[in-house]
Amino acid sequence: MASVTIEQVRKQYGAVPVIHGVSMDIEDGEFVTLVGPSGCGKSTLLRMLAGLEDISGGEIRIGGRLVNDVAPKERDIAMVFQSYALYPHMTVAENMGFALKLKGGDKAAIGKRVKEAADILALGPLLDRLPKQLSGGQRQRVAMGRAIVRHPQVFLFDEPLSNLDAKLRVTMRAEIKDLHQRLKTTTVYVTHDQIEAMTMADRIVVMRGGAVEQIGKPLELYDRPANTFVATFIGSPAMNLFEGSIGDGQFVTDGGARLPLPAGYSVHAVRTYGVRPEHLALSENGVPATVVVVEPTGSETHVVVKIGSADTSLVLRDRIDLEPGQQIAVAPDLSKLHLFSASGTRVN
Amino acid sequence: MSDLAIPTVQAKVKSERSSIGSLHMVQTASILVIALVIVSPLFMLLIASLKDDRFQILADMGSFRAFWVSSPTLSNFAEIGNLSGELAFGRYLVNSLIILASTVGAGLIVNSMAGFVLAWGSLRGRALILSLVIALYVIPQESIIMPLVIMVSRAGMTDTFAVQIVPWIASPLYIFLFYQFFAQLPKELFEAAEIDGASVFRIYRSIFLPLSLPALATVSILMGIESWNQYLWPILVTQTDYARPIAVAIATFFGQDSIYWDRAMAASVLMMIPILALYLAFQRWFVSSFVGSAVKG
Numbered sequence: 230m231a232s233v234t235i236e237q238v239r240k241q242y243g244a245v246p247v248i249h250g251v252s253m254d255i256e257d258g259e260f261v262t263l264v265g266p267s268g269c270g271k272s273t274l275l276r277m278l279a280g281l282e283d284i285s286g287g288e289i290r291i292g293g294r295l296v297n298d299v300a301p302k303e304r305d306i307a308m309v310f311q312s313y314a315l316y317p318h319m320t321v322a323e324n325m326g327f328a329l330k331l332k333g334g335d336k337a338a339i340g341k342r343v344k345e346a347a348d349i350l351a352l353g354p355l356l357d358r359l360p361k362q363l364s365g366g367q368r369q370r371v372a373m374g375r376a377i378v379r380h381p382q383v384f385l386f387d388e389p390l391s392n393l394d395a396k397l398r399v400t401m402r403a404e405i406k407d408l409h410q411r412l413k414t415t416t417v418y419v420t421h422d423q424i425e426a427m428t429m430a431d432r433i434v435v436m437r438g439g440a441v442e443q444i445g446k447p448l449e450l451y452d453r454p455a456n457t458f459v460a461t462f463i464g465s466p467a468m469n470l471f472e473g474s475i476g477d478g479q480f481v482t483d484g485g486a487r488l489p490l491p492a493g494y495s496v497h498a499v500r501t502y503g504v505r506p507e508h509l510a511l512s513e514n515g516v517p518a519t520v521v522v523v524e525p526t527g528s529e530t531h532v533v534v535k536i537g538s539a540d541t542s543l544v545l546r547d548r549i550d551l552e553p554g555q556q557i558a559v560a561p562d563l564s565k566l567h568l569f570s571a572s573g574t575r576v577n
Numbered sequence: 578m579s580d581l582a583i584p585t586v587q588a589k590v591k592s593e594r595s596s597i598g599s600l601h602m603v604q605t606a607s608i609l610v611i612a613l614v615i616v617s618p619l620f621m622l623l624i625a626s627l628k629d630d631r632f633q634i635l636a637d638m639g640s641f642r643a644f645w646v647s648s649p650t651l652s653n654f655a656e657i658g659n660l661s662g663e664l665a666f667g668r669y670l671v672n673s674l675i676i677l678a679s680t681v682g683a684g685l686i687v688n689s690m691a692g693f694v695l696a697w698g699s700l701r702g703r704a705l706i707l708s709l710v711i712a713l714y715v716i717p718q719e720s721i722i723m724p725l726v727i728m729v730s731r732a733g734m735t736d737t738f739a740v741q742i743v744p745w746i747a748s749p750l751y752i753f754l755f756y757q758f759f760a761q762l763p764k765e766l767f768e769a770a771e772i773d774g775a776s777v778f779r780i781y782r783s784i785f786l787p788l789s790l791p792a793l794a795t796v797s798i799l800m801g802i803e804s805w806n807q808y809l810w811p812i813l814v815t816q817t818d819y820a821r822p823i824a825v826a827i828a829t830f831f832g833q834d835s836i837y838w839d840r841a842m843a844a845s846v847l848m849m850i851p852i853l854a855l856y857l858a859f860q861r862w863f864v865s866s867f868v869g870s871a872v873k874g
Contacts, residue, residue, distance in 0.1 A: 279768075280772075281768050302773070307772065310768070312765050314763065317788060318787045327775075328773035331775055375769075375773075
């Protein structure tokens, strides 16, 4: 196990910069998730950490050792790929033992390590099978087995659950988290799925356009997003954002709706008013709204309403009969408002 | 469904069955004709090789007697199957086998390595090298053959096995075939092996080469046929029996005064056996490789 330090790391392809001076410290044994939309540079950063991409500038240290120019095999890392990248002509046992064989370990020792890893991942009965004889979930577990059998200092996961169906993804998510809790190996996990990031990580790094938008614990990012991008990226359904300005102690949206502010709120540089769908409630004295769509999920009801001219999401815990077109009134929880400046940064 | 509809459906099924049946018959007939066209000369060759009278062979050609032998004999094979002397076809066959095995063996290694490096190596000017390799392919062998003869004779290589093997090991066609095959394998396989600690050569040997059986089979067969059928080059660079291949030796039967059809037929049968065996050995992968490349989107 080892800490990972990324300092002012840059990457450019020719004259095109794709990573703009990213810095972060990952503690020994920590599970960090890099999350962001497609093309934000999260996979490139992970590949730079693995040594599969050159670094145009900055420093990467694993366990305090500068690894900028160190070959992937010398970095003592293991990587799980989105496509699993299992060797098709090798059995599960051979796939898992390949790295150890290259290191020159004796056959009995390799067999023992492979068996240990197979026991952890319940792969014992599959050791003699070829990858094509396995299901998607089993292949995923073999890919993880191939990583853990080496006892690396750092695990790198590149969107490992993207090829699985929704149900299996939830199961594997729990398995990876459980595996990390057992092995306590430093883990960097790339995903574009914010639910995956929220449920698995000790800390999340939100990226956009090759830069870090915010680093923090999952609930920190949820409760206090640093800007409008993080506010809308983390949380599902996404946070409602209203553009407008403050006037007469209220927030007046560009669509003409008047939203309440906490008493005595005096910062005038607010351009965007944010409230999460679950922090809006039906209230007789609230803001007038018109029901557009009602989506019952069983445990809760998702409702889309129009406030002013803006479509706004609500998540209601209670089962309430609402009809499209119905006039209602909603009120935000004033202790959980998110206010942002014109540049999109948080001001409250 | 109404009762009236049932006979209609039955009639439809019956007409579909009969049209499938006639299609099947046309297919079988076509395959039979094609097989006859291809197999009949081979069969005629085999029958002629079992006749010991060369004038009879000539007389039988052009009639159905060419496909029948009343008293088959292996005397032609016995006459030519010597390892030395005037009719040392045993030796020529062995020579051809040595040339074939060495060319194909070395060719598989060299061309696959070159293809692998062009597909996955981190060498400068890779695209330019690949373009040059493809450009080389369009140059006909015959156009470079005279300068090549001068080169090998100056190097003192004439009348050796090496002169019939070395110039034909590296081939732009086979390098390109391997390049194409390796390039379509997923990048993650290379990267996973790299992270596992494999060197580039180990990745080639342990991961990519075992996955390229169809390409290896295709190149083995094409290269084997090419080497086996070499005629112009060995005529130019061999003077004695020492390294003369069977294809050249067979031509000696067709002299100015007389043609020894009986021995020529037996020698041709001998010549066909190894290349047929090579094809049959690799046929499964050869066919799958062509099918694979045909259906790939």
